[in-house]
Amino acid sequence: MRTIIFATGNEGKMKEIREILDGSGWQVLSQREAGIDCEVEENGTSFEENALLKAEGIRNWCLENGIPNFPELNLRELAVLADDSGLEVDALGGEPGIYSARYLGHDTSYREKNAHIMERLDGLPKQSRTARFVCVIAAAFFDGHSHLARGAVEGYIGWEERGENGFGYDPIFYLFENDRSTAELSPEEKNAVSHRGKALRRMRELLEEEYNK
Ligand code: ITT
Numbered sequence: 741m742r743t744i745i746f747a748t749g750n751e752g753k754m755k756e757i758r759e760i761l762d763g764s765g766w767q768v769l770s771q772r773e774a775g776i777d778c779e780v781e782e783n784g785t786s787f788e789e790n791a792l793l794k795a796e797g798i799r800n801w802c803l804e805n806g807i808p809n810f811p812e813l814n815l816r817e818l819a820v821l822a823d824d825s826g827l828e829v830d831a832l833g834g835e836p837g838i839y840s841a842r843y844l845g846h847d848t849s850y851r852e853k854n855a856h857i858m859e860r861l862d863g864l865p866k867q868s869r870t871a872r873f874v875c876v877i878a879a880a881f882f883d884g885h886s887h888l889a890r891g892a893v894e895g896y897i898g899w900e901e902r903g904e905n906g907f908g909y910d911p912i913f914y915l916f917e918n919d920r921s922t923a924e925l926s927p928e929e930k931n932a933v934s935h936r937g938k939a940l941r942r943m944r945e946l947l948e949e950e951y952n953k
Contacts, residue, residue, distance in 0.1 A: 742951060743767040743813055745774050747798040747822040750841075752907030753936070757823070760931050760940045766947075775808030776801060787824045787838055788888055791878035794822035799880040815882040819947065825875035825935060827909045829897060831861055831868055840909070854901055854912045861897055869896040873913060873922075875935035877943045887946045891938025895922070906930060 744766050746757055754770050761768050771778075780797030784790040799820040807813050826840030836843035836857075843853050861869050872894045879887045894916070901911035903923025910923035915933070922930050931937040 742947075743769060743810075743818050744947075745769050745771065745776070745798065745802075745807070745818065745820050747771050747776075747780070747794045747820055749779075750823075750907075753823055753825070756927070756931060756934070756936050757940065759927055760937055761944065764944060769810070771798065774810060776805075777808075782824070782838075785838070787826065787874055787876035787890070788878075790838060791822050791824035791876040791888065792880070792886060794824065795820050795878040795880035795886065798822065799882065803882065818882060819950075820880045821943070822878050822880075823875055823936065823939070824878075825873065827871060827873055827913065829857060829861070829869075829871040831864060831870075832857070850908055850911075851901070854909060857897060857909075858899065858912060866896055869898075871895055871897050871913060873909075873935040875939040877936075877939045879943060879947065881950075887943065887950070889939045889942035889946060891935040891940070891942065893922075893933055893935045893938070 746754060746768060748754055748771060758768055776798060778798060778801040780794045782790040782793060784793050802820065826837050828834045828837050844856060872892050874892045876888060876890045895913050896916065897912050898914045898921060902921040903911050905925060905927065906923040911921050914921050922934065
């Protein structure tokens, strides 16, 4: 069976990744399940650069240390994937963008981050509150090559937090089609339209081509 190790420490992302790859027939391991104790510095200047830094950083760590909890895995049958994603708010010049996780500091709660973004948009009408979620997935293989896939979903920043699903900025990110926040969507509804769903479905096609070569 093909195995994918997902290089993320974010449980919200990991849950969605499993839902979207469900039925692929691939074994999907989180970095923690694989026993990989390595944190990669995200010092790139784009989602693409950071996704590649994470995937290649973990791939390189595995080349040196193996896969601690799965020593029997054949590295040639393995890909390391990483997701770099974030929220771009047009009225804020694209902020927080690649700094979404670090916005106002890593330890600041999303309740505060979300409140701060809504405060900065105070007084702006709906058409000036446009924003998008962006996700870039990188896949790093053990022979040194890699693939990238990008997905985005357009929406606007609402006036209040709504919904209990999802994570991070979901409660303030609303879709134009139905004026619902992505935290109000069921997991299936969010994955069908989301940046991560789009990027990961594209990456799944790339991996299938790769494996059928
Ligand atoms: P890893 O690097 O370990 O994967 P991270 O949370 O640091 O985890 P990123 O650097 O890619 O990941 O930061 C992405 C941030 O963007 C994330 O923490 C959320 O704040 C936000 N974000 C991304 N996708 C989101 C989504 O689907 N819903 C809500 N917020 C999202």
